[in-house]
Amino acid sequence: MRGRIMLTPQDIQNLENHQRAWSRRTFLGKSAQAIGTLALGSIMNPGLLGQAGTWRGVLDAPHYYPKAKRVVHLCMAGGPSHVDLFDPKPVLNRLHGQPFPESFTKGEQLAQLQGSELLARGAKVGFRRCGISGQMISDLLPHTQTIADDICIVRSMHTEQINHDPAHAFMNAGSINKGRPSMGSWLLYGLGSEAENLPGYVVLVSEGGGGAQPISARQWSAGFLPSKFQGVQFQSRGAPVHYVGNPEGVCQSTQRQVIDEVARLNGLQQERSLDPEIETRVSQYELAFKMQTSVPELADISEEPQSMLDLYGVKEAGDGSFAANCLLARRLLERGSRFVQLYHRGWDHHSKLDTNIQVASKLVDQASAALVKDLKQRGMLEDTLVIWGGEFGRTPMGQGTGRDHHINAFSVWMAGGGIRPGMTWGSTDDLGYRYLNDGQEMHVHDLHATMLACFGIDHKKLTYRYQGRDFRLTDVHGYVARGILA
């Protein structure tokens, strides 16, 4: 039997549909759209659809034995200062207030500091060796200090984009070009989601901290992938999803009938024109129907004991705080979501750094640490990858009372999901200006490659053919940082 392709009538019909759509589109000259359907062979293959029609992922199985099953990305939008939080620089502190050595900055790209006098700015708050691993973490993050032995601090991060929007695009999709899928979309495309009643890719945007950074839905876009792989943004204040209840007079069975009828009509349309967006629409209707019960259950944190709320520092459920979102993120991860992204938007400290960084740290520190601890005690840290960090860092040079954007070095930390705990990876020069080429440098592409490696995915093999060539999250770059894999 093996080695021969057995076609069922269903397969043949799919093939005919495919060919019909192809020839008509070619005839009509809608070539750009038609190329998008090239990949449909795999998208529409019913073999890839699981039990309830859920997407099982384009990969039959991971390339290697996987460690991670889920990611929670705690995105510190604005760019936290690495020299104040995770990368202590005694030399910089000594130079505080003096001119920044020109040898470092000559000919370098600067954001808002262009043309101004560059003065070194040391860290105001001290650092401390933490845990058995002895990692250096600022006293600004007392709770993060308690999980030092569970996290891997990467000090050699660097990126290519010096302004927020492109830098976020770069961090999420590995490119600033529009239409490139975000990392969460790639993961959903590759592996599918285990959550049958909730979106596999959820975005939560937190409030509080002032100076909210603008972020855009482009950051969780599916790009050229079918849009069912895009991130779904939940409301952070009040109910996560609006209008999930039925209108007055509509019962659940009526609702079911409506959904079924819409699906039937969409199916008719799909027989005539093969458009992946119809497929997306059908699955979104189905998911939305399931979410009518699953979302209220998800958001109902009355079953969480007070001690759990205290651990995260949640004052009130659904208050839009980072803490409440961390708790919600854990509940999403428990229910099988593949990728949860949390944004905190208070990290763009061009001025009043000393007070602002305290405010921002206070808002995220406890809940971030609590999330790691909570995942750990539930045994979920084994297969949940936690990534904490911004889209870039901040200059070791002062900008008035703050710091400017900085792309040559910044710090992130990762935990769980196959990342070796209690270690620091990579380093920067004496002033925290640039990552060192010591074999431990970590470009954003390298971060992506390493993240995929935790899932057992070879970043060079997860591709999608679009506009005539195979695209991947790391494009033509990326090295896996094997040294931080457990």
Place this chain on the structure above:
Amino acid sequence: MSDLMEFVGRLHPLVVHVPIGGLFLLVGAEVAGAWREKLKLSDGARLVVVSMAVAGAIVAVGCGWLRGENGSYDETLLDRHRILGFVTLGFTVLLLLLRRRKRVYKFALGLTVVALTLTGHNGGSLTHGRDYLTAPLAAWLGGESDDAGPQALAEVMVFEHVIQPSLHAKCVSCHGETKSEGDLRLDSFAAIMAGGATGPAIVVGDPTESLLLQRLYLPMGDKKHMPPAGRPQPTESEVALWEWWISRGAAEAGRLVELIPDPEILAAVAAQLGLPLPLEPDREEMLAAAREIESELGVGVRALAVAGPWLTVNARLAGEAFGDEQLKRLGPIAGAIHRLDMGGTSVTDVGLAALAEMTELRQLRLDRTAVSDAGLSRFAGLVRLESLNLHSTAITDAGVASLGELPKLRRLYVWQTAVTREATQALAAALENRRKLSRYQSELRTLEDRISAETFQPDFGYEDPVVIEEEKPGDGDG
């Protein structure tokens, strides 16, 4: 000079065939002469043949004596061979003297041939080992031998079934009981450990430091290369197995599966013993069964990687609908499950009996279930279990204590249970002790083997120094 002696000595197997040929020619001619008058041997011809046999026998005895002085042979066999050799020579000389006295001559010729045959067989035994000639005959007569050997890889003992047979086939003819070149014998574990004149044959744990392999690694042209050029050489996979065995502690006792061999090693062993490789379930079969189970039970079953049959099962998806009955239905894929998540399901202690088949299980999640201490007693067979999640269950310290039998356990989650810190610390200590104990036990076994391998050697002081000899290649024929 001694090299010349050595050379002359090695001519023995060649020269012995001169008297053998002469004597058998004589027998043939005499028998033919008794049958037909015209075939009768003339006196002159008889004199020539008998003289040749005598001359050959004298040279052969001389060469043989030198060979016996220089080679390392079994003393009793060698003595017997020498006596028989002289007896044969004596009879041959007697033939020369008595060739005219018909009746005595015929009788003497018969005796000479008997002595010659005995001597020849004895010489063969010296070179090839005692049972060289008779072993195949015995096997043929006896049909299948009583000891059928291992029937499956799970039964294979590394030294007994893998290492020893290949050493026997490739080394023991020169390094055995009857002939032990360089005072080295490789026909028993104790002898291997004791080593030879140049030192121990193997260094436990270090293949590259082991003389046995160092000699093998030498280029074929090197005169110290073993086995000598022209002798059957061990195959690549045999060498790989020897290396692996030495690097894994070179123990005499020990099952193959206990050493958790790499797939290549397993394949090599299976090929050598002609056994099937049944250790891995078939991927396609498992995936087909998995599809069926998925649709039947509403659980998620996925392959862990593109290669290998290993599966991860997510029963959490089915929630309370997944219970003891459903767990039993995982039977067809039980041997392929690496990770099993039954968190929040309705499995009970009784149902966990089904875990006995899941010998490959690495990660098991039973959090928020009705499992209690009684269920943990079912875990005894999970020798590969590394991670066990029991948070929010009814387990107690007593249950945790019973987990000390899981050799690979590294992570245990007992959040929101009655388990105390003392109990988990005791478990950690017990597991560590267990690992230490098994390490010590294997070291102890090695030491005991070495002690038993030490033979009694009286010390005569400096007058009898240890002679470090070069290895001598054995005979090429004979």
